[in-house]
Amino acid sequence: MTKRHPATIVARAGIAEDTAFGAVTPPIYLTSTYQLPALGQPGPYDYSRSNNPTRDVLGEALAELEGGAKAIITNTGMSACLLALQLLTPSDTLVIPHDCYGGSYRLFTNLAQKKQAFKLHIINFQDADWAEQLRLSQASMIWLETPSNPLLQITDVRAVCQLAASLKAKVVVDNTFLSPVLQQPLSLGADLVIHSTTKFINGHSDIIGGAVIAKDLAVGEELKWWGNCLGLTGGAFDAYLTLRGLRTLNLRLKLQQENTAAVVDFLAAHPLVAKVYYPGLTSHPGHQIAKEQQLGFGAMCSFELNAPAALLKDFFNALEYFTLAQSLGGTESLICHPASMTHASMDAAAQQRAGIAATLVRLSIGIEDVADLRADLQQALNVVAQRLAD
Structure with a gap:
């Protein structure tokens, strides 16, 4: 065989x-x-x-x-x-x-x-x-x-x-x-x-x-x-x-990657997003190497909020379909704040060397309908926009 x-x-x-x-x-x-x-x-x-x-x-x-x-x-x-x-x-x-x-x-x-x-x-x-x-x-x-x-x-x-x-x-x-x-x-x-x-x-x-x-x-x-x-x-x-x-790894990742690509496109075009980190973007410095050594770009992405870090709490509280939690890779979409969660064990200097900004947000994209995921991010960003306007 x-x-x-x-x-x-x-x-x-x-x-x-x-x-x-x-x-x-x-x-x-x-x-x-x-x-x-x-x-x-x-x-x-x-x-x-x-x-x-x-x-x-x-x-x-x-x-x-x-x-x-x-x-x-x-x-x-x-x-x-x-x-x-x-x-x-x-x-x-x-x-x-x-x-x-x-x-x-x-x-x-x-x-x-x-x-x-x-x-x-x-x-x-x-x-x-x-x-x-x-x-x-x-x-x-x-x-x-x-x-x-x-x-x-x-x-x-x-x-x-x-x-x-x-x-x-x-x-x-x-x-x-x-x-x-x-x-x-x-x-x-x-x-x-x-x-x-x-x-x-x-x-x-x-x-x-x-x-x-x-x-x-x-x-x-x-x-x-x-x-x-x-x-x-x-x-x-x-x-x-x-x-x-x-047993469902291939199937899950196929849909999760499709959802991630759509979410990344949404984030990249939003004025309240300062920067998106995702190897699937042609602007990503590692895009070509990723294409050569990977069979896909994965279901993880990160972005920096184009707003003061103090407004992250309002953003997270407004979300309905992204759960604020550590970990990743599940069928459900998760969101986390690396500086205070997954990388909290790094001191401020180490975080700064690693490029982990106070406004950095990490997403693990699940298998939900992507239209719902985009709508959830949009309404949470709308809350941030309203806070900025107040």
Whole structure:
């Protein structure tokens, strides 16, 4: 059989593979422990922190989607980040982007400063001399987030990976914003891919989870050992729900991207919007690279309100179909204020370096009728316009 397409992988994950009773959909194994055949004769499963059949089905599907050799399913997206960092020693240097997700930034900086788990170097991969900065960093691991959160900046994964190979540094790519349906970093040269499966992969805002996918099987087995050792592995029920959500990933993203493009067009033409951040815009500085390394522009966008930050409260309060909440990637449309929510763990100076303005708003576009989404944004912006006129 030839290599399967993503839509087939997600639809067929675990289907008709039950050897016990021939169940079409994969059963959920909620057991914590397993009976051994006999003393001194362990079976393939002994304790669910180490191995679980339901979790394994999800891991196999994500590994195939990303083109990796091994996937480890974790209990949160942040534990997936922590798991990947186990490949580093205190003498190693981790290079991170200056505008990474606030929770990741908090983890990296505190592990480096408080635990001396590794050395840390921060680079703006949008700088013209990023390659020279990287050469001087003595990197052991390079962490990329593309598109970035929340400004949707694009990093050339292939170019970074080519340089990393000469530096003998591993490259980790956080692929949460796009999912493996829209980007496969391992095919661009990356060594590891990270996901918060909470987001697009699950797609229904009802679980917390993560995943690490390794290109090399030996690295994957090492990370699996650490996942069991540290207790970072995910639960069976979360894996079951994530599998269920995964089956509609292609369909959801198709509609979400259509809705996002329409919302972006609306925002770009509105006088109360100062700037729109979306790689699908030809004016976006990373548009061409995004076209080359992605299979779509995703369902996330951000914009800066062309009004004082004090009026954001009126704007958010007026919305009906956009829910003010953290997270992203669900079927429902969400809106958040990065400076006080997702990136609040960054101090003011770090936010300023990352370009996170006080008036920046981030949208996660869902599957609602786009006419309703545009109308909701319009009436909320009308409230802002009225406040400005008062």
